Amino acid sequence: MAERSPIVLSVRNLTKTYRSAGEQISVLRGVNLTVAPGERVALTGESGSGKSTLLHLIAGLDAADGGEIRLGEILISKLSDAGRAALRRDRLGLVFQQFNLVPSLNVEDNLAFQARIAGRVDAAWQAELIERLGLAGLLKRYPEQLSGGQQQRVAIGRALAARPVLLLADEPTGNLDEATADDFVALTRDLVARTGCSFLMVTHSTRLAATLDRHVTLHAGLIN
Amino acid sequence: MSGELKLSRRAFAGGLAGVVLSRRASAQGFAGLGETETGFAPVVPGKAFSFPADHGAHPDFRIEWWYLTANLVDTKGNACGLQWTLFRQAMQPSPQREGWANQQVWMGHAAVTRAHTHRFAEVFARGGVGQAGVEAKPFAAWIDAWVMKGSEQTRDAALAPVELKAAGPDFSYALTLEADRPVVLQGEAGFSRKSERGQASYYYSQPFFRARGSLTLDDKPVEVTGKAWMDREWSSQPLASDQTGWDWFALHLSSGDKLMLYRLRQSDGHDYPFGNWIFEDGRTRQISGADIQLKPKTPIEIAGRKLPVEWQIAIPSFGLSIACKPLNAHAWNGTGFSYWEGPISFDGSHTGVGYLEMTGY
């Protein structure tokens, strides 16, 4: 289904305003962005430019004030809370800077968690992910026992286990050192290619951004 | 609770009808008692004393006491003194009621004084049931186990011989008292005036007792001999409200004469001294107040009060001029109604021993 669509993600005239300390802050002022199937896009911008906000809106974690977001044929901005939750579960993969693994579950269960909830467990794919992510020896460990790089690899595995249409990553390397970050991005690129999904990564590193297919910059609430 | 019930003592000397029911009441002065003697028998001059009947109780009068003090020496020659007192107080006038309904309340005080120690005890009893009382013939005055008791041999006129017993928590004594002269009527043939305003009591004494017996302090008995003096007094009338206390002397002169002296102190600073000289043969002569000089020396502090334990006494008409010293300056009876009561000795124109009582300080 995803392969047939000419455009996976389409963002049109997206606006978002926060109220903070009585002041209106327009974070997004009419953002336009499209991501093609299998395309790997880096989104950069200075601190406070609204990168993460844009990503959260695309993930349906928050609601926009104006404009529209389409994932394939689905108009995300019109979905209910439950609909957005279902969308995240079935079509999206999310990776955060803080890893956000489920602390009470071990690596194996964390990896399979989203796929199981989505009801799309693919044992072969799961095994391949474990192998490619180099987590074979760590399956019985718990998140708090892992290094940052290891945790982020588990997070990627969890996000990709259900074969999402779009993988969204919010500063995934923010808590990793440079070498680990490079390894992580390379691994993710390969896995995304292997999965065939699209990839949108928010990062402040132009060096990492340069390794993806396309690089867009958010500046003053707009993408140029 | 018994601590709440305080009978004051000779107190009444003037007729201070002496039951005060708390220390506070007594501290407030005796004015509260000045209100009434309605219904009690009056004290009037001209009473004919009759013995043994008058040795017994006079329940129609408000207050009465049997007051004995003794100046003794033990076998080693050490001086000591003892006190045995039984007070009676009627809460209501006659008629006398039977059993527990009886209106008489009794109080006993007993004390022993040596140069370095003073012991005292106090007991209370209600009349009507036999716990305390006084019988005239054969003579017996008692409260609990404390007794002053005559026998078949007791001569009514002299009230002798009698046995005397008392015990406190840390002392006890037992004496035999003998006398070969009759009792002595004080004042005007036993009518003793206590103020110019009419307060008076009936008053007689037996100052000629010879005492012999044993005294036990802390379980150590010693044999003692010496002289004793008993005062008998009863009255219904309270002290004048401005009379704050008194100083009382009972003196055994080495000549064999006896001397009784007292002064009632008034709040205006005047006092009312009175005396009676008792010759060795039992004759008496009253001494007028103007002829008595009672001079307290510098007071010392005892039990939180200031008391003059040394006195200078002069009676020019008898050529008497003596200085009195206590055997033990701290002879303080810390009983419900507290007062100083102890043996003294004196020298000067005359020598001898005696007892001093001071109240209202």
Next chain:
Amino acid sequence: MQLATLLIGLISATALWSGVQAINQQARNAYDRAAATFGGTRTAVLVDRNGATFSQSIFVNLRRAGWPVSPVLEGRVQVGGRSFRLLGVEPVTLPPQVGNAPSIVRGALQSFITPPGETLVARETLSDLHLAEGTSPLTSNGTPLPPLRVQPELVPDVLVVDIGIAQHILNKAGELSHLLVGKAQGKPAPLESVVGDKLRLVQPNAETELDRLTDSFHLNLTAFGLLSFFVGLFIVNSAIGLAFEQRLPMLRTLRACGASARLLNTVLVIELVTLALVAGVAGLVCGYFIAASLLPDVAASLRGLYGAQIPGQLVLRAEWWFAGIAISVLGALAAAATSLVKALRLPVLAAAQAYAWHEAQQRWLIFQGAVALAVFGVALALLVYGNSLIAGFGLLATLMLGAALILPAILEIILKLGQRTARRPLAAWFWADSRQQLSGLSLALMALLLALAVNVGVSTMVETFSRTFVTWLNGRLSADVYISASDNAQAIAIRNWLRQRPEVLAILAGARAETHVANQPIELLGLPDHPLYRERWPLLQSAPDAWKRLLPGEAAFISEQLSRRLNLGVGDRIAIPAPGGDWTLDIAGIYADYGNPKGQLAVNIAALIRRFPDTPQTRLGLIVAPDQVPPLIAALRQQFGLDDRSVADQARVKAESLRIFNRTFAVTAALNTFTLAVAGIALLTSLLTLANSRLPQLAPLWAIGVTRPRLAAIELLKTVSVALLTALLALPLGLLVAWCLVAIVNVKAFGWRLPFHVFPLQLFELLVVAMAASLVAALLPVVRLARMQPANLVRIFANER
């Protein structure tokens, strides 16, 4: 949030503890008042060997022999249809060491002892009688009492008059019932030389009889107070622990900036003590209200059980306030001890986690489990070797402590099993997360377990007692009408009158005498020989032909209490002092005598009267055709002027007994509710504090695609199921507690053992109540979660906008 939790914990701990203390203190003050009035228990007394009155000439003889005795005459009078203890005292000789006895202050002595005298009463008695001070009520036989005067130190239901007045009112001229012995002035003569063997010296007890009798009751209250206190401390402990965890980064920063660990700890302690002081004061105020609201029940319980009179007005002493505040501060410090030690040892840099959470939890569970087993060991030792009431309570305490300690381990095992069986991912997460939450919730759950177990235990005991009591009462109350005549003459008149009445099928005489065995007062109960008694009298054990052997007066039945106290069983013999010499009796049976603090022996009435000729024969039981009961009672009242207390039908006596019984356990029930409420608060506060730290754990699930309502539902289910598991575990523990209460504590405290019953319906009800309580406690944080704005959840992920 933590502040609120901390305060709630401290306040409820202090409140319940000090509330119970206030009640105990109040009761003990009342006993002191009673003891002072009695004179007898705090002061040595001389009594007649046969318990009879004696001539006051003995008093005079003793005084004159140097004995510092004071006479007392005691009796009962009826005023306004109520029965009072009339105490005749002699104020002039009353020993000062009798304590805070009625003090007759200046001027008052004269009015007390001279006619018409005075009747000293407690304020409560005055209001009970609806009379003003100064009135002279008439007794039931028409004698006027002296004018009433209030003496605040007195206990209720006692009238104090002068000895002479008492002799007149009680018609006992010249008679005394005992002599108080004060401090001797000199050396009194030997007692025998004065009174022969007529009187017996009873040495004073350090504790009063009431103290002794009610000890178990107060121990009970104290145990409840302690339980609540510890539950409160659980709350404080978890609140402080959490607050500390949250402050760790700040503490590290401060340490890094150069603040010494000692300084930081000092600051933390000062902060804590300040909070504890505030909470202590608030807790004391709450405690006051708890005590004030419980007091009527306590008073009713004590009156019902022991006839002890407690004034209904709460009076507090300064010590109580200080003790309450002190316990609040000490409790807070104890609860904070672990956190403070941690702060003292806090390394400046955060170290890497050495163990995964489940490993750490494992270690903690194993340690705690080991402690629990040790505590169970102590419990076992107490069960085997313990022989006192304290040991009984010790057993209960160790049992519950052990159970509480081992609870998390058991829950862990159950949850682990659940996790293994889980197939669906959310189910797996459900179990895993429950396990992880265990450490945070365990204190609250332990509190819940204890509160529930105590509830189950106590309500099972009360229910058991209630049923046993009703059956027993039916057995004991076999006559249809009960009459208590004022004296023997009236009893004979009534009897003669009754013989003329055809509706009276049988007249059963009863009588009671008192004696002493092994220095304990013992009641002798005279039983008529009647088939009804043989059928119904509640014998627990009996020898063959027991009733037949009773008849000639050679055998007796012994009450269960007395049989335990004296360690006598069927077939043993007992010798009791009687006026004509010792009376030796075979024990032919043991019967239940619930609610009676005194030991009792039941003998044939004719034999009793032969041996104790002075026994008043004023009690009659009648067998009457049921429909004739009301007219007969009416006729009796009219004929003999009997009041409500002198004649009653069976139904009324039964109702009265049940009412007393029910009130007896009123406090227990009230305290039960309080402890359950505190446990509920503990659960709520734990969940609320946990709720905040739960967000980062729930947010990823939400991000992955689990809706908020679903998450909330799972959270709720999780809490409730853990609570349910706890409650289910509390049931067997509660039954064990009930068994301890019935088979150990009751036997030691009261002297009777009840058959042990389980009441499933009641258990189910409690379970429902517990679940409702935990549901309510869990609901608030869950509703907050379900309603949470996505923005709040997003914030978890947001590192920039």
